[in-house]
Amino acid sequence: MMRTSIFSLFALLLFFSLGSLAQSDIPQVTIKTLDGKPFSTSEITNDGKPVILSFWALWCKPCQKELDAFNENYADWQDETGVKIYAVSIDDSRSTARVMPMVNGKAWEFEVLLDPNSDLKRAMNVNMIPHTFLLNGEGKIVSQHTAYFEGAEFELFDKVKKIAGIE
Amino acid sequence: MRKLWIVLFLLAFTSLEAQDFLDKAQINGSFQVDGQFYQPDDALGITDSLIGGRKLGLNGFGNITYTLGKFSAGMRYEAFLTPLAGFDPLQEGNGFPYLWASYQTDFVGVTVGNFYEQFGNGLILRSYEEWTLGYDNSLNGMRVILRPSAGITIKGVYGTQRYFWQQYENGNRGIVRGLDAEVDLNQTIKGWESAAVRVFVGASGVSKYQKDNDPLYNLPENVGAWAGRVNLSAGKFNFATEYAYKINDPSALNNFIYHEGQAVLSSLSYSQPGLGVVLQLKRVDNFSYKSDRRVNGNAVDINFIPPINRTHSYSLAARYPYATQPNGEMGLQFQLNYKIPKGTALGGKYGTGIAVNFSQVNDIVRNPINDTTAVNTSGTLGYTSDFFKVSDSVFFRDFNIEIEKKINSKWKAVIQYMNLHYDIATIEGHAGEPAVKAHIGVLDLTHKFSSRKSLRMELQGLFTEQDEGDWAAAVLEYAIAPRWFFNVADQYNYGHPEADKKNHYYTVSMGYLKESTRVALTYGRQSEGVVCVGGVCRQVPASSGLTITVSTNF
Numbered sequence: 217m218m219r220t221s222i223f224s225l226f227a228l229l230l231f232f233s234l235g236s237l238a239q240s241d242i243p244q245v246t247i248k249t250l251d252g253k254p255f256s257t258s259e260i261t262n263d264g265k266p267v268i269l270s271f272w273a274l275w276c277k278p279c280q281k282e283l284d285a286f287n288e289n290y291a292d293w294q295d296e297t298g299v300k301i302y303a304v305s306i307d308d309s310r311s312t313a314r315v316m317p318m319v320n321g322k323a324w325e326f327e328v329l330l331d332p333n334s335d336l337k338r339a340m341n342v343n344m345i346p347h348t349f350l351l352n353g354e355g356k357i358v359s360q361h362t363a364y365f366e367g368a369e370f371e372l373f374d375k376v377k378k379i380a381g382i383e
Numbered sequence: 384m385r386k387l388w389i390v391l392f393l394l395a396f397t398s399l400e401a402q403d404f405l406d407k408a409q410i411n412g413s414f415q416v417d418g419q420f421y422q423p424d425d426a427l428g429i430t431d432s433l434i435g436g437r438k439l440g441l442n443g444f445g446n447i448t449y450t451l452g453k454f455s456a457g458m459r460y461e462a463f464l465t466p467l468a469g470f471d472p473l474q475e476g477n478g479f480p481y482l483w484a485s486y487q488t489d490f491v492g493v494t495v496g497n498f499y500e501q502f503g504n505g506l507i508l509r510s511y512e513e514w515t516l517g518y519d520n521s522l523n524g525m526r527v528i529l530r531p532s533a534g535i536t537i538k539g540v541y542g543t544q545r546y547f548w549q550q551y552e553n554g555n556r557g558i559v560r561g562l563d564a565e566v567d568l569n570q571t572i573k574g575w576e577s578a579a580v581r582v583f584v585g586a587s588g589v590s591k592y593q594k595d596n597d598p599l600y601n602l603p604e605n606v607g608a609w610a611g612r613v614n615l616s617a618g619k620f621n622f623a624t625e626y627a628y629k630i631n632d633p634s635a636l637n638n639f640i641y642h643e644g645q646a647v648l649s650s651l652s653y654s655q656p657g658l659g660v661v662l663q664l665k666r667v668d669n670f671s672y673k674s675d676r677r678v679n680g681n682a683v684d685i686n687f688i689p690p691i692n693r694t695h696s697y698s699l700a701a702r703y704p705y706a707t708q709p710n711g712e713m714g715l716q717f718q719l720n721y722k723i724p725k726g727t728a729l730g731g732k733y734g735t736g737i738a739v740n741f742s743q744v745n746d747i748v749r750n751p752i753n754d755t756t757a758v759n760t761s762g763t764l765g766y767t768s769d770f771f772k773v774s775d776s777v778f779f780r781d782f783n784i785e786i787e788k789k790i791n792s793k794w795k796a797v798i799q800y801m802n803l804h805y806d807i808a809t810i811e812g813h814a815g816e817p818a819v820k821a822h823i824g825v826l827d828l829t830h831k832f833s834s835r836k837s838l839r840m841e842l843q844g845l846f847t848e849q850d851e852g853d854w855a856a857a858v859l860e861y862a863i864a865p866r867w868f869f870n871v872a873d874q875y876n877y878g879h880p881e882a883d884k885k886n887h888y889y890t891v892s893m894g895y896l897k898e899s900t901r902v903a904l905t906y907g908r909q910s911e912g913v914v915c916v917g918g919v920c921r922q923v924p925a926s927s928g929l930t931i932t933v934s935t936n937f
Contacts, residue, residue, distance in 0.1 A: 321657070
C-alpha cells in the first residue's frame with residue numbers, strides 16, 4: 217500500500233518534470249579532493265565556460281585510456297575553449313591511496329576528485345564507467361556518454377566547441 | 384516511517400510556491416537490465432537437467448531521483464527473475480529495496496529510508512551496493528550529518544541492514560548504530576590555516592545489537608567497535624593511517640571464538656608530476672563484523688576490509704583475484720608510477736608510462752591459549768596473536784609491471800607481465816589444492832585507421848602447472864567511435880590436465896552506444912571463475928548462451 221502510493225507520487229512528479237529533463241544541474245554531494253579534503257560539488261564551476269566531468273577508477277582500463285586521450289589534448293582544448301576537466305575516481309578504500317601516485321605518475325594535468333563510497337556516482341545515476349558528462353557554462357548537463365573507444369574524444373570536443381560558441 | 388516522509392515533504396515545500404514544485408524540480412534516473420539465455424553445452428558439462436528449466440536469467444533495476452532545491456528523494460526497483468547464474472539464490476525476487484528522502488543544507492543533512500555511508504576507510508562501517516555482484520548492505524534507518532563550522536563533519540546513523548529480500552522484523556538480525564567525526568585541523572585551529580602540514584583527524588564508534596538466542600553460549604548482545612584515523616600531508620608526501628578495534632564477537636565466520644578484533648591500515652606516498660610512489664601496510668585480526676552473527680556468506684557486513692593488492696583489468700591477469708581474509712591477514716603493497724618524459728631516448732615523442740606493483744599477503748600467527756586447547760576452539764578465546772609476527776603461510780603474492788607506450792599517431796601499446804602466487808585452498812576454499820604459481824603476459828595493441836575507427840588486439844597467456852594449467856586468450860575489437868563496437872574473443876585452456884577439458888571459451892559481441900544508452904549482445908561461453916569488484920567476489924559458473932545488456936541514464 218505504502219509502496220503503491222510512493223510509486224504513484226513519483227509517477228506524478230516524473231510526468232510534471234518532463235519539461236526540465238534536458239537541463240539538469242549536478243547534484244550537491246560532498247566528495248573529496250585527492251588529499252582527502254571535503255569537496256562540495258557546487259565548487260565544480262568554470263566561469264561560464266564548459267566543464268567535462270568524467271567518472272573513472274584504477275581498475276578500469278578504458279577509463280584511463282579516455283583520460284590519457286583528454287590529457288594529450290588538454291592544453292589545446294583549454295586554449296581554444298577554456299574547458300575544464302574534472303576526473304572523479306570511484307576507487308574505494310582498497311585503492312584510494314594509489315590514486316594520487318598514479319595520477320601524478322601519469323602526469324595528468326586536470327583536477328582529480330575522490331568518490332570513495334560512490335555517493336556522487338549514485339547521485340548522478342552512473343551505471344558503468346567510463347561515464348562522462350559535459351556541462352555548459354551555467355553548470356547544466358548538456359550531454360553524456362558511457363564507454364570509450366579510440367577517437368571518441370574528438371566528438372566530445374566538437375560538442376565542447378559548440379557550447380563554447382566556437383564552430 | 385510514513386509520517387517521516389510526510390514531514391520531510393512538508394519541510395521541503397513550506398517555503399515554495401506550487402509552481403516551483405513542477406518547474407524547478409529535477410528528475411534523474413537510470414535503468415539497466417542484464418539478461419542471459421542459457422543453453423546446454425556438452426563440452427562444458429552443462430546439461431538440460433542442470434539448467435533445470437531456468438533457461439532465462441534476468442537482473443534489472445530502475446533508479447529515480449527527484450530533486451527540488453534542498454530536498455531530494457529517490458527509489459530503486461529491482462527484479463531478479465530469475466537471477467543470473469552465479470548470483471545468490473536468495474536474490475530471487477522483486478521490489479523496492481531502496482527508498483529514501485533527504486534534506487540537505489550546508490549545515491545539516493538528514494536522510495530517512497535506505498542509505499549508503501562510510502566512516503573513514505570503512506573499517507568499522509561501510510554500506511554500499513555493487514550491482515555486478517548483487518551485493519547490497521544498505522542501511523534502512525536515519526542519518527544526520529552536521530557541519531557546525533568549516534572543517535568539522537559529524538555523522539550519526541542508525542538502522543538495520545538489507546539482507547536480500549528478507550524484511551527486518553522481530554529482531555531477525557541486528558541493529559546498527561554509529562557516530563563519526565572528522566576534523567580538518569588546518570581549518571579549525573587558529574594560525575594553522577596556511578601551515579605547510581595539512582592534518583585531518585577522525586574518530587568513529589559503531590555498536591550493533593542482536594539478541595542472544597544461543598542455547599550453548601552466552602553471547603554479547605551489544606558489540607562495540609571504534610576506530611581512529613589520521614591523515615598528514617606535507618608537500619609531496621602523504622601519510623594516512625587508521626586503526627580499528629572490536630570487542631569479542633563470536634560468529635559463524637570466526638567459529639564462535641571470543642577473541643577481540645583489530646585492524647590497521649596505513650599508507651605512505653610521495654608524488655610529483657611524472658612520478659608517484661606508494662607503500663601500504665595492513666593487518667587484520669578477527670575483524671569480520673556482521674549485523675547477523677549467523678550469516679557466513681557475502682551479506683550484512685557492517686564493515687569493509689579492503690584488500691590492498693592491485694585489481695587487474697585484463698581477463699587472464701584477473702583470473703585469480705585475492706579476497707580479504709577477515710579472520711586474519713597481514714599484507715603490504717608497493718607501487719611506482721613513472722612517466723619517462725617526452726623527447727628522451729626512452730620516452731620518444733609522446734613519453735612512456737611505467738607502473739611497477741608488488742603486493743603480498745600472509746596469514747597472522749596464532750598461538751594456542753593454553754596447552755590443552757586447540758587453536759580456534761569454539762567457545763574459547765580462540766588464540767593469542769603477536770601483533771608484529773608474520774606467518775610463513777603466504778595467501779597471495781603479485782608482482783607486476785606495465786608499460787604504456789604511444790608509438791606514433793596510429794599505434795598504441797600496453798605490455799604487462801605478472802608473477803603470481805595464489806593460495807587457492809584458502810581463498811576459494813578448494814581444500815588440499817596446491818597454491819597456484821603463474822606467469823601471466825599481456826599485449827594490448829590499438830591501431831587507429833582514422834580519427835574514429837580503430838582496431839584493438841589483445842593477446843594474453845597464463846602459464847601454470849597448477850589448477851587448470853595453461854591458458855591463452857585473444858581479443859579483437861573493432862570500434863567506430865563513439866557508436867559501435869564489435870568484439871570477438873577466445874580463451875583457450877590448452878594446458879588443462881584432463882584432455883577432454885581443453886576447452887575454448889569463445890564469445891562474439893557487438894554493442895551500440897548513443898549518449899548514455901548502451902546496448903550490448905554477447906554470444907558464447909563464459910568460463911568458470913571469480914568475479915570481484917571492490918573487494919567482494921562472486922563465483923561464476925561456466926555457462927553458454929546469449930547475454931543482453933541494456934543500460935541507460937537520464
